[in-house]
Amino acid sequence: MSNTKDTGANEGKNQEHSNKEKLKPTEEEDYGYYFYPDRDTRSKVDEDKSFLSKKWEKFMRSGYSGDSGDQLKCESNVIWCKENDSQVKLMLAALKSKGCEINLGRHISCEPCRERCNGGYDPNSNQIVVCQNNTRKKDVCCSVLAHELTHAYDNCRAKVDFTDIEHVACTEIRASNFTHCSIGTSMMNGEASPWNYKEAHQLCVKNKALHSVLLVRNVSMDEAAAVVDKVFDKCYADLEPVGRIPRKYTRDAYLSFVEGRTHGYFDKDS
Numbered sequence: 001m002s003n004t005k006d007t008g009a010n011e012g013k014n015q016e017h018s019n020k021e022k023l024k025p026t027e028e029e030d031y032g033y034y035f036y037p038d039r040d041t042r043s044k045v046d047e048d049k050s051f052l053s054k055k056w057e058k059f060m061r062s063g064y065s066g067d068s069g070d071q072l073k074c075e076s077n078v079i080w081c082k083e084n085d086s087q088v089k090l091m092l093a094a095l096k097s098k099g100c101e102i103n104l105g106r107h108i109s110c111e112p113c114r115e116r117c118n119g120g121y122d123p124n125s126n127q128i129v130v131c132q133n134n135t136r137k138k139d140v141c142c143s144v145l146a147h148e149l150t151h152a153y154d155n156c157r158a159k160v161d162f163t164d165i166e167h168v169a170c171t172e173i174r175a176s177n178f179t180h181c182s183i184g185t186s187m188m189n190g191e192a193s194p195w196n197y198k199e200a201h202q203l204c205v206k207n208k209a210l211h212s213v214l215l216v217r218n219v220s221m222d223e224a225a226a227v228v229d230k231v232f233d234k235c236y237a238d239l240e241p242v243g244r245i246p247r248k249y250t251r252d253a254y255l256s257f258v259e260g261r262t263h264g265y266f267d268k269d270s
């Protein structure tokens with residue numbers, strides 16, 4: 001998985017299949033599936049058990065029963081983001097233009113997650129997970145969606161090999177660049193001042209990407225940092241399809257959305 005913690009059509013099908021074969025959680029490497037009890041095959045309950053005992057086991061595993069109003073709230077937030085959030089709209093249109101149209105029912109799933117995980121992208125099923133117990137606010141939900149849609153876009157466009165840690169680091173750098181590291185966030189993290197914004201922004205993206213890689217791969221901090229450093233310049237400079245680093249509380253996301261029309265991301269009638 002590719003997590004967010006604060007975490008296709010024909011072109012993607014072969015990649016989906018090959019990832020599925022390789023991305024099986026093992027004792028040594030769980031690929032981040034730990035955070036998604038419903039997807040962690042190592043903890044699947046016996047199909048023969050009664051409904052109530054399965055429900056109880058699920059509760060014990062995740063600390064959350066997962067079937068309250070949270071799922072409905074999450075699904076309505078997802079629909080709101082699809083219709084109102086410029087960055088989510090742009091990513092959906094860009095995916096469609098690459099032949100990987102996102103169908104909300106098929107590709108986006110609201111699920112309970114462990115700890116403070118907000119979302120993830122599961123290349124095995126080509127699905128985005130939105131953590132319904134941690135993303136109750138609309139803006140958080142939209143940010144998670146935009147982040148995970150970047151992974152889906154990269155997988156569609158570039159056939160990401162999620163077993164290759166360099167590929168994982170690259171897509172995490174791009175997703176953090178587009179979503180989490182606004183000037184406001186960098187300042188709150190103590191990474192930015194009005195004089196060092198550029199360096200601080202890069203540091204924020206590096207830190208977020210490092211954190212995400214550590215969540216999904218069983219490697220040391222030093223190993224993960226070396227990989228993030230190795231691919232950083234190339235992946236940080238790759239702004240497709242957003243075209244700019246969107247700053248929070250500005251019109252940047254809207255401008256990218258408008259420019260998306262000139263890049264052919266939208267149908268004539270949308």
Ligand SMILES: [Zn+2]
Pocket residue numbers: 002003004007147148151171172175212
């Ligand atoms: Zn991610």
